[in-house]
Amino acid sequence: MFADKKPDPRHMANPEDVSREDIVAAFRSAMIGHFRSHVPGTNINEATLIASDYLNHFHELVMLLEAIGSEPKEFADDLLSWRPLTYEEHFSGSGFRDKNLAIAAYRRAPQRIRARFDEAVARLHGEALTLVGEVAAQLGKGNGRLAKICERAAQRLRVLIEEANAIANGETLPERADSEAAGDVGGQAAIDALFGNR
Template identity: 75%
Template sequence: MFADENRNVRPAEIQEDVSREDIVSAFRQAMVGHFRSHIPGTNINESTLLASDYLNHFHELVMLLEALSSEPQGFTDDLLSWRPLTYEEHFSQSGFRDKNLAIAAYRRAPPKIRARFDEAVARLHGEALTLVASVGAALMDRDKDLDKTCNKAAAQLRVLIEEANAIANGEIASERGDSDIGGQAAIDALFGNR
């Protein structure tokens, strides 16, 4: 019976004038809907499709800097071996319950939001590496102001982490110029005005 029904359908009736872009858009919407249906109960934001848990990687660096200021001998090797991980590397190596979903959702995140998040993370990576190098140099020089250097580095990272976290949680408008609060906070932190 089913075979008979299929014989009555002609390929010309199935095919419509649909552009490739329309098909891609429909597929993207279906995938986003699919991810959102699995997101409740996870730490993945339903509108951005990003998991702020990724930023724990940078929170660990902040904690290292804070611990290093009081106990340099115990944490120097950990600090000097720290390296930034990409979003996918972090979740691949983590014990995050929904890591495969987090990676798949990240790949399907709205392009403008993901671009802003990736830019914020790139700033975090660059600043983190710069700060690790400067704190490492202070350790080698046995800088008397190590505590101040570590606290300033931690404060600078916190500002950038907050900016990336706001993007991941959909708290910052997706277009530049809508809000420059994070940029001013970063400048204030660099000059110790936070």
């Protein structure tokens, strides 16, 4: 009855008969099962091991930018105190029930996927700080440009958040040219073209 069942590499008598790929696959499967059993209802992707919950940090900034456009005095202090957080800082300082597990999963994410995610987050951090600076420079000027600047800033961040979210969820993205991956103006030029020059 059990003769056709493929043996589980974790329980084989002779470890030399097990390929490295089988061991890696069994370990990965066990890790995913462990994360799922301890983190129900979270957004840790089973393939990437990255939680898209981290991007809430940037969604909050988008909401602040939208609010400041209409009520600058009410939300200016919140915007000016916003600081980028790393993935681990975000979860460490949160009330997330299984934050240590989310961090452990991220540390074990496939190297190529994690590198692309970290690159996308670095672009988000850089752009967020630039946009917060632009909005801060307009606060209190009363020239009517603030709402438009906030709207454009929120749009720009949404594009970058969507890219990071796609990576976290294992969606296929087109390969980036080396110059874009290195932070060259090529990638930024494409974003600028979508929304006009700053």
